[in-house]
Amino acid sequence: MKIMNLRASQGLPARMATIPGVSEPNPTPDLAPLRTHGLPVGHGHVLHVQEWGAPDGLPVLLLHGGPGSGCSPLLRRGFDLTKYRLICPDQRGAGRSTPRGGLMHNTTAKLLDDLWLLRRRLGVERWLVAGGSWGATLALLHALDQPEGVLGLLLRNTFLAREADIRGFFEGAPAALAQGWTGMPELESKAAQALAIEWWRWERLRCGQSDEAQTPAGEVLEAQVDRYRVQSHFLREGCWLQEPPLLDRLAALPQVPLRLLHGEQDAVCPAGGARLLQAAVPWAELEMLPGVGHDPAHPLLQAAQRRALDAFAGRGDFGPPGDAV
Known part of the structure; x- marks a missing residue:
């Protein structure tokens, strides 16, 4: 069952066909975002989207966790901004998107519709997708929903959204x-x-x-x-992901480069879930990080992310994992 069936099962309307205009580049990209967008997505929701890095760099969709947390500078660490163009949306109700805390018409399926709209608004054919915790969950769902638009997946401490x-x-x-x-x-x-x-x-x-x-x-x-x-x-x-569970959906995942980074001591998203995820996606490379928990700022996690990103920018895959499982 693909995520499209989730949208249909909730009786949601077809995706919007009109794409709002794109804002002008920021004149001081070294001091501020390359661009900032306000993206209307329907039902009164407007997404706050920032772009960072090189205008002609490899596009990256950077998905924050939560749900509800919003993007932060911490998430941009590890990216070489001379090579990457980071696209950082605050999801519905989160960060600087409006209405902040808005719950009406705010579901997993709606977040996926928003990513569809964002990719078309920015004219991105394919992008690398990176995210941690709930952001990694959403990245997997986005790859199921728009397989033609995904170059690869770099996932940190993935949240499986199981009842447990x-x-x-x-x-x-x-x-x-x-x-x-x-x-x-x-x-x-x-x-x-x-x-x-x-x-x-x-x-x-x-x-x-x-x-x-x-x-x-x-x-x-x-x-x-x-x-x-x-x-x-x-x-x-x-998270509207119980029937069927996320792991059961992954057989339809596109076979693009997929690196899983996970802290062995993660008390929010236990490491056993990462091993189940790798078993469900056999070509995924799992790098377990000893002594690392759920903190995205941990030096070992940051180093592993930078290695993977530098490799992807140079060769289109994540290179050999530091500690493949």
């Missing part, structure tokens, strides 16, 4: 979070803020990040509330 993955993330969490995360979208302001702080703390703990960061407050906290509203909205629906 979702339930496992909240195991051991404070009672308020473990029992209340599914109700996040309906909470009033103060209750939503309190739960968002609990979620933020728990997420940092599971990612192995320091607890020294300042607790979100003010506008930063409001952004976290909107982020977790979107995440709760997706997770409580199983």
Whole structure:
């Protein structure tokens, strides 16, 4: 069953045929994005999209995690911006897309429609697709949905969106979070803020990040509330990927270069899931990283990503993995 069937099963309309115009290049690409776009995708949603790097570089679709998190400078690390053209969309309801935290008409199938529209708006025939956690999930689904548009897949700490993955993330969490995360979208302001702080703390703990960061407050906290509203909205629906499960869909994946980078100590997306993913996609190369968790900034993960990207820019594949499994 291809992802197109997911769209049809939800009674969604056919994709839009009109493509909005493209914004002009930024005059100072060394100090700011190469280009910034506002992409209307229907039902009041407008995606915030930034491009970085070389205008004539190898196109890369860079997908953020979450759902609901938005792109960040951290995700651009490892890319040689003299060789790559990074295309970084904030997904519906996320980052600087509007309405921030918007849940109406915000589903996995809608995110895939948006990527279809984005590729056509920018005139990209084929692109390398990179993403981590939920971004890796979405990358796989995009390759199923638009196999003709994908040059390769570079995936970090892939989230399989199984019920066990979702339930496992909240195991051991404070009672308020473990029992209340599914109700996040309906909470009033103060209750939503309190739960968002609990979620933020728990997420940092599971990612192995320091607890020294300042607790979100003010506008930063409001952004976290909107982020977790979107995440709760997706997770409580199983990301619309339960029937059939993601692993069962992958037989239709295009046979393009596929590198899986995964931390052996990942407590958010356990390493066993990466091995199941490789078994489902036999040509995929799995590089397990010892001592690495879910943190995308870990030096070993950054080094492995840079090696793979430098190889792809030069030869069209990711080269030999540092620790193939």
